[in-house]
Amino acid sequence: MSNAQSRTQSDSSRYSAIARSAQFQSLLKRKRRFIVPMTVFFLAFYFLLPILTSYTTILNEDAIGPISWAWLFAFAQFIMTWALCIAYSRKAKKFDEAVAAIRSEHHI
Amino acid sequence: MHQTAFWLFLAIVAVTLVITYIASKKTKSTSEFYTAGGGLTGWQNGLAIAGDYMSAASFLGIAGTIALAGFDGFFYSIGFLVAYLVVLYLVAEPLRNLGNYTIADMIAARFDAKKVRGVAALNTITISTFYMIAQLVGAGALIKLLLGLTYTQSVLIVGALMTVYVVFGGMHATSWVQIIKAVLLMGGTLLLSVLVFAKYNFNVYDMFNAMKTATPLKESFLNPGNKYKIPLDTLSLNLALVLGTAGLPHILIRFFTVRDAATARSSVVYATWIIGIFYVMTIFLGFGAAGFVGYDNILAADKGGNMAAPLLARELGGEFFFAFISAVAFATILAVVAGLVLSAASAFAHDFYSHILRKGQAGEKEQMKVARWASVGVAVVSILLALLASKLNVAFLVSVAFAIAASANLPVILFTIFWKRFNTTGAIAGMLTGLISAIVLVAMSPSVWSPVEGKAIFVGDPWFTLANPGIISIPLGFIGAIVGTLLSRRKAEDDAKFEEIQVRSNMML
Numbered sequence: 001m002s003n004a005q006s007r008t009q010s011d012s013s014r015y016s017a018i019a020r021s022a023q024f025q026s027l028l029k030r031k032r033r034f035i036v037p038m039t040v041f042f043l044a045f046y047f048l049l050p051i052l053t054s055y056t057t058i059l060n061e062d063a064i065g066p067i068s069w070a071w072l073f074a075f076a077q078f079i080m081t082w083a084l085c086i087a088y089s090r091k092a093k094k095f096d097e098a099v100a101a102i103r104s105e106h107h108i
Numbered sequence: 109m110h111q112t113a114f115w116l117f118l119a120i121v122a123v124t125l126v127i128t129y130i131a132s133k134k135t136k137s138t139s140e141f142y143t144a145g146g147g148l149t150g151w152q153n154g155l156a157i158a159g160d161y162m163s164a165a166s167f168l169g170i171a172g173t174i175a176l177a178g179f180d181g182f183f184y185s186i187g188f189l190v191a192y193l194v195v196l197y198l199v200a201e202p203l204r205n206l207g208n209y210t211i212a213d214m215i216a217a218r219f220d221a222k223k224v225r226g227v228a229a230l231n232t233i234t235i236s237t238f239y240m241i242a243q244l245v246g247a248g249a250l251i252k253l254l255l256g257l258t259y260t261q262s263v264l265i266v267g268a269l270m271t272v273y274v275v276f277g278g279m280h281a282t283s284w285v286q287i288i289k290a291v292l293l294m295g296g297t298l299l300l301s302v303l304v305f306a307k308y309n310f311n312v313y314d315m316f317n318a319m320k321t322a323t324p325l326k327e328s329f330l331n332p333g334n335k336y337k338i339p340l341d342t343l344s345l346n347l348a349l350v351l352g353t354a355g356l357p358h359i360l361i362r363f364f365t366v367r368d369a370a371t372a373r374s375s376v377v378y379a380t381w382i383i384g385i386f387y388v389m390t391i392f393l394g395f396g397a398a399g400f401v402g403y404d405n406i407l408a409a410d411k412g413g414n415m416a417a418p419l420l421a422r423e424l425g426g427e428f429f430f431a432f433i434s435a436v437a438f439a440t441i442l443a444v445v446a447g448l449v450l451s452a453a454s455a456f457a458h459d460f461y462s463h464i465l466r467k468g469q470a471g472e473k474e475q476m477k478v479a480r481w482a483s484v485g486v487a488v489v490s491i492l493l494a495l496l497a498s499k500l501n502v503a504f505l506v507s508v509a510f511a512i513a514a515s516a517n518l519p520v521i522l523f524t525i526f527w528k529r530f531n532t533t534g535a536i537a538g539m540l541t542g543l544i545s546a547i548v549l550v551a552m553s554p555s556v557w558s559p560v561e562g563k564a565i566f567v568g569d570p571w572f573t574l575a576n577p578g579i580i581s582i583p584l585g586f587i588g589a590i591v592g593t594l595l596s597r598r599k600a601e602d603d604a605k606f607e608e609i610q611v612r613s614n615m616m617l
Binding site for chain 2: 081
């Protein structure tokens with residue numbers, strides 16, 4: 001067997017060893033549990049604005065002074081985006097720790 | 109010719125050429141050329157992403173659209189920003205971990221077939237070219253108005269500069285031009301916003317109240333629905349905006365310029381703050397232009413409203429400020445087109461030439477030479493197309509680029525990372541379905557066909573009634589990928605490959 005071939009084989013067995021390890025599976029699960037609901041949430045929050053403005057006029061009422069609900073909802077999109085950025089950064093640091101643990105476990 | 113504007117434009121040209129000269133000394137390898145050696149910090153790349161992203165369509169286009177149509181213009185600002193959550197949550201880190209230089213690299217990390225790489229490269233080139241024509245057409249109109257040059261001369265100047273940056277300075281020069289532009293644009297926009305806000309006594313209520321009488325739209329200016337009257341059209345536009353960014357090649361290749369996934373993540377976060385603050389300020393630009401330049405004057409200068417921001421600067425800050433804001437717009441365009449040339453050229457040189465044609469056998473020197481010639485080629489073709497397309501609407505071309513990116517690239521990027529059963533046939537089917545359906549639907553749309561002569565490219569009834577194809581073509585991109593996958597045979601080695609992708613996309617080895 002040539003060098004290249006044996007390297008590929010050992011690589012692929014290493015990948016599958018990591019992929020099947022309990023820690024890696026739990027990392028995937030934790031990531032999924034965070035990313036999927038958050039993504040569903042921000043897409044829903046985002047599309048609610050054009051859906052409401054396209055099919056109704058309820059957002060045209062003034063909310064605070066001369067500013068209507070449509071503008072407030074629009075500003076809320078900015079707050080939502082920044083808040084979810086912060087949330088992701090915090091969560092990702094925990095995921096980084098888990099990755100570091102898997103790395104040392106598998107001597108990478 | 110506007111004297112001050114001329115000198116400020118010249119100053120920008122001089123500074124960027126000095127940057128390119130310094131960058132050219134560092135650009136000795138393909139890694140330096142394509143990714144600046146992967147050595148940017150999170151902050152630098154965050155600024156560069158912002159500089160790459162906030163195009164003339166954002167600065168000139170959104171300000172004008174808000175000034176003329178009120179709330180509907182702000183949809184663009186919201187969509188362009190929320191899009192970064194898709195990038196951050198789903199795409200940035202796996203992309204950094206799996207790819208080297210191009211989007212095709214990342215998809216080819218899982219599906220090592222020439223066809224996959226070829227189609228992915230074709231998508232990159234198509235999207236970047238549409239986007240580039242938009243920027244060049246905008247640049248031509250702007251410089252023509254400011255310096256009194258002809259449209260052709262203006263396009264040639266911008267085209268020559270972008271070619272020089274990329275050919276000699278590669279990603280180093282491109283990144284620094286984008287960083288400087290981001291700082292200039294944020295500074296200029298902030299100053300303009302403060303001037304507008306001061307006129308309204310720093311009172312948001314005063315500003316909103318003034319808008320109820322400032323334009324011919326009267327009170328309805330502040331309500332949605334002035335520009336987008338068909339609900340499906342509004343939704344289609346919003347869908348393309350929020351999903352398009354995560355498929356835009358010139359934005360995604362920026363993630364290869366940093367060391368690792370954690371830095372890629374922090375650069376998206378910095379970019380999101382900068383871009384968000386910028387888009388909040390588009391309200392001040394739009395409202396200010398509506399209030400102080402006036403509806404008729406904005407339309408008289410440019411019927412698309414693209415001169416609203418520079419005219420506002422003249423109204424509030426005099427001739428010097430007008431020249432300064434115009435120079436900022438010029439820098440904005442230069443930074444974006446440089447990024448676009450680099451993304452299309454890397455798809456040509458790295459994907460088509462080095463991988464498909466030379467099967468990975470080309471040496472470093474040969475690859476560099478091809479990368480530089482590909483940049484020249486991409487630039488020349490785009491310049492020629494821009495000269496032919498002078499009559500096309502800038503916002504229309506940008507929205508087409510977003511729709512293709514969301515339909516042709518995003519489904520395959522997501523499935524490559526997250527779907528176990530996904531395979532080569534599905535990848536090719538998804539990319540082609542998304543690309544072809546988006547282009548065909550645009551070609552049949554009201555932006556291309558109108559019964560009223562002069563309103564669109566051809567005279568006739570449109571076959572497809574929506575201006576933006578996203579709501580049809582994006583689902584088709586996903587469906588194409590799913591159907592292609594399910595119709596082809598499941599292979600045992602595919603599962604092992606997916607385990608590898610799962611490991612590599614979560615941790616760099």
